[in-house]
Amino acid sequence: MRPSRTGFVASGRGSARPSRPGQLDPALSDQLSGGIDPQEINEMSHISAASLLDRVHHTQDPKIVERVLTLVDREGVDIIAELWSDADPDSLPGILWRLYMLRSWMRRDAEGISHLWRLGEPTDTAASAIAGVDPAPSAEDIARTxxxxxxxxxxxxxxxxxxxxxxxCDVIARGMKASVRRAEGRQAPVGQTGQAKPGGEDGGRRKTQVLGSAASLNQTARDFLRGASLWRRSRLD
Structure with missing residues (x-):
């Protein structure tokens, strides 16, 4: 196994508390761009994820928390994806990858997601309480969440x-499915024969894409729940 400095490292200056816990080791960047053994990448993914999580759990410095929170924003997604994106969803790097990608998507499309939330969760339910979102969130609410x-x-x-x-994820998936039902329920254009026209090829593709995204989100929701169960049993690494 490689030492923890192989992945996310401190600047190495000043106090023992890292000033940039989310900084990628330049040597690692060079190795990844040149291509290395997949097993080594797998080892790096687990070490870097555990190191990053442990480091932040042992600090009270809000600046460090902010730097880790915006890791993808600052470092870009490519190298992090190289490390974590292929990790099993039952692993810590796989779960962290999904959390970072969820945050990126939520912030990138906060307005659209706020609309989907209102479709999927029109009233307060247990999901609202668990996720910490009210029935009519604004785009700013989604970004904060x-x-x-x-x-x-x-x-x-x-x-x-x-x-x-x-x-x-479950609520947004429901919102996607509700958006498809709503689109299907709208009155279709009427042709010369007086018969309603179907949505057409484009409409069919759109429906397939949306339902595919909803299914993917449902699977991600299950991954998160399983990850929570594994974490409580000290089996997520």
Missing amino acids: ADSILSGAFTGDFAVALERASAF
Whole structure:
């Protein structure tokens, strides 16, 4: 196994507390760009994920938390994807990858997601309480929730953060399915024969894409729930 400095490392200056816990080791960047053994990447993914999580759990410095929270924003997604994106969903790097990608998506399309939430969760339910979102969130509410879920994973109860992420994904998946039903329920254009025209090829493709995204989100929700269960049993590594 490689030492923890192989992945995410401190700057190495000043106090023992790292000033940039999310900084990628330049040597690792060079290795990844040149191509290395998949087993070594797998080992690096587990070491870097555990190191990053452990480091933030043992600090009270809000600047460090902020740097970890915005890791993908600052470092870009490519190298992090090289490390974590192929990791099994039953592993810590696989779960962290999904959390970071969920946050990125929530912030990138906060307006659209707020609409999907209102479709999927029109009234307060257990999912609303678990995810921490009210029935009519604004885009700003979605962005704040995105940060809250990810920061909670690093500074609070990791399993609870995963349960929040799971509940959120489930509601958005329901919203996607509701949007398809709503589109199908709208009156279709009427042709010369007086018969309603179908949505056409484009409409069919759109429906397939949306339902495919909903199915993917449902699977991600299950991954988060399983991750929470494994974490509580000290089996997520």
